[in-house]
Amino acid sequence: MNKKPLAFLLAAALASGASPAFADISSIAKNKGAELVGDILSNPSGLFFDWQQDAEAITPLTPGKWLGLNYHLGQFLPLPIGVPPLFGFVAPIPLPDPTTAGNISGKLRLHAEGRWAPGIPQIDVVGGVWNFLPSQVLVKKDAKPTDDTTLTDATLKGNYWGVILTSSLEPRMRLFWGYKRSTMNIDLALNKPTDVLGSQVQTIKTGLQDDFLLAGLEHPTSKGRYWTCAISYGVKNKLLAAKVAWYGRIFEMGLNVYPEGIGLYPFPGLPIHPTVGMHLNF
């Protein structure tokens, strides 16, 4: 392969990138950092809700399976080695997220496609829970107001359940539709009021619940390997999430995009979550 065109284009991109935009990176980072802090404080639920959706298993059970157990490992950092995809590859470096330490999801097939009658789709129920277990390490329930500022409660948890209907469009393409309800709660308490950006804060009790409609396609790429894309829309809060995922017999990787999300981790300011998980299907 001739590498010259690519080298030229990369050089052009880098040269054009040397515009005034990069002249004041520290100023941009400072402004964006302050904006992110403001976004998180005004809507802490939104930040964690995106991570909850990363952990949710909303794709249908693969054909022939009746039960599935999913565990969300967390995020991954895509580290380019060489110049992917032309001559190189992307190495996924796993990173934990708030749901990593305590989450489990399940899928149960209620009806295999066409079993009751021709045309009736596969019907799966899905659901799961998560809890930010490491927060308990930071909590001192008996802390007094005279002690140093410390957490007396830190509960971050969520759950979801839903129904997925799946129909074959052709042998190598399945369309799925569904509904899910996602719920999340955050309870934070300090032993005394603390100044946060000029406001005295001692407790934060918040949460988010939404009813999502979702649709997507599943496409097998080889034996035991699948590729899916799905979009979900939260009717109450007008939340959008898009997911592109690849999975085999055990591991699955995905790229989740939250256009209205806050985007703090793993990419500050960019609401794209590269996720990794594993599953066992029976």
Next chain:
Amino acid sequence: MKRALLALLVLGAVSSARADEGRTLTPYFNFGIDEGVYIAGDRSQYFSGGNVNTSVGMLANLAERHSLFGLYNLNYSGAGFAPQDTKEFLSRTLDHNASFEYRWQLAGPFRLRPGVAFGKSFYRSAANEPWGQGLYDTNSSGAQMAVDYTFKNGALTAQYLTRSVKFPNYTDLLREFQSAGAQAELSGGLQDQTLKEFSLNAYWKKLFATAKFGKQDYDNQTVVESNGVYGSTLQEDKSTTLSAGFVGKLWIFEVQPQASYVKHTSNQNYLNFKFFGDPSPDFVANAYNYKDTTLSVPFYLNLTQRTALNANFAVTQRNYDDRPPRDANNAYLLGDKQKNTMTTLGVGIRKRLNEVAYLRLTYSLVVASSNNKFERYLPYNYTGNQVNLGFSLAY
């Protein structure tokens, strides 16, 4: 809840009528998303934004010459750079549209397509108001009639459509100010309008062209007069759009150039208040008459069957017929006409993931320039950089 589940069950059952069962029902699924980071150079502004466009449809063949087509489209347009005078960097829209069309294949090459359409749009400005409270939220409904004429290697479509567009949250601050008190609420509904549009679309081999003529009749909004008050003439906007392009392929090279021209006229004028309560605002007649010219040339170099490098050049220019530009202090520069130009240069990689899906990574340099130097509310002159990751699928 029960109703939602029942609807899903029915939809699922319907969607499972497969192609091998005589193509009674044919599904349609189109999905595109991109997300990117944007840096506006001169303003040290960094933000992220994305676009989502999903369509789900179903074609039902009722008889040999008769079919029904239903389509739902969800379109989210997020923060990003846009030609001057069109949107703020951080404004976003969320549109839901549904249409139902009856398709009647007449004898010979003609086909009739009467239909109805409904839409609900949400607008969120850079002020970040909650969804549903946008000044420019709309509800729309309407009907359309299309006639297709097919010929060898091509087709010609003539369509007439009408839409009633309501703005439930819109109000006019000038009117509220001038008619303060009990009359203030009457300022609502001023943007409500009826849109009528006639279009001709044609393609032949790899060439395509469109001609569109539209008219917006405002139900209540009247034209502001030179004495600073609204008169009795209702606002009326007209636009003519001409566009053409082609798809060309030669060996490993692929190019899809497209050009368009828009002429927009409005009988509405503009009052420029330099501060709240300005007793002598500037009056600009025909402030909304302009001509837009756009040229875009996407170029692909297909390295392999799955991977292509791409380069893109696009330029959009808007020339106002009568609106003068302003200096940095909001003073009109009489004798000149406002002119905006936005140029985009992009390079990237397009990767075909499988039979129906593509992944794209693109870097773009955006240069916006204008002789209008008043930029307190909207940027007119800046250099922007953006990197976008996109994914698209059509089945």
